[in-house]
Amino acid sequence: xxxxxxxxxxxxxxxxxxxxxxxxxxxxxxxxxxxxxxxxxxxxxxxxxxxxxxxxxxxxxxxxxxxxxxxxxxxxxxxxxxxxxxxxxxxxxxxxxxxxxxxxxxxxxxxxxxxxxxxxxxxxxxxxxxxxxxxxxxxxxxxxxxxxxxxxxxxxxxxxxxxxxxxxxxxxxxxxxxxxxxxxxxxxxxxxxxxxxxxxxxxxxxxxxxxxxx
Numbered sequence: 001x002x003x004x005x006x007x008x009x010x011x012x013x014x015x016x017x018x019x020x021x022x023x024x025x026x027x028x029x030x031x032x033x034x035x036x037x038x039x040x041x042x043x044x045x046x047x048x049x050x051x052x053x054x055x056x057x058x059x060x061x062x063x064x065x066x067x068x069x070x071x072x073x074x075x076x077x078x079x080x081x082x083x084x085x086x087x088x089x090x091x092x093x094x095x096x097x098x099x100x101x102x103x104x105x106x107x108x109x110x111x112x113x114x115x116x117x118x119x120x121x122x123x124x125x126x127x128x129x130x131x132x133x134x135x136x137x138x139x140x141x142x143x144x145x146x147x148x149x150x151x152x153x154x155x156x157x158x159x160x161x162x163x164x165x166x167x168x169x170x171x172x173x174x175x176x177x178x179x180x181x182x183x184x185x186x187x188x189x190x191x192x193x194x195x196x197x198x199x200x201x202x203x204x205x206x207x208x209x210x211x212x213x214x
Contacts, residue, residue, distance in 0.1 A: 028066040028127045028185040029208040036168045036182045046164040052191065053082055055091065055134065056159040060194035063093055064131035066185040069124050077182050079130065080167050082160040090160030093132055095122060103132040103141050107155035116141040118148035129204035135194040147199040
């Protein structure tokens with residue numbers, strides 16, 4: 001995982017049957033991927049609460065991941081979030097039961113949510129690049145380099161102060177747990193930079209991210 005901006009001394013904690021593996025699964029790059037081999041609230045990785053995960057100040061950001069759903073109609077897939085309880089008032093990037101990526105964020109510190117729902121779906125067993133950015137006030141969702149949803153000036157995103165950054169699992173705003181059999185690779189969280197501006201189609205990287213902090 002590339003978790004960019006800040007000191008990165010936060011504690012990482014793993015829960016459930018989660019590992020890096022190359023024995024039976026094909027990673028997107030290299031020899032390993034984050035393998036989530038269980039469902040229903042049992043597999044996740046937490047990075048301790050830090051201002052490194054804040055996205056609510058109005059600055060640009062980029063959150064992205066290579067993601068592969070391994071089983072359909074088991075559970076919804078949570079990829080990366082700061083939404084660990086139904087009352088957190090945070091944000092999350094996930095894929096619903098229909099294979100549709102979405103990004104949800106609590107606005108203005110209340111249970112008022114902005115939801116970006118992709119206009120395209122993903123396929124089980126295939127790697128897909130998912131990215132959400134804030135681009136000078138506009139939230140944009142990309143799937144495999146193509147913008148599939150956007151919303152302009154949605155309001156102030158809540159930072160869920162005190163909450164950890166969670167990978168591979170999340171608690172949605174309706175209280176449901178999003179967990180499923182899945183693989184994740186090249187997770188990158190970047191503060192203050194919109195890597196994919198203007199809704200312009202781009203080619204996701206074809207190699208692993210080159211170095212720490214890039």
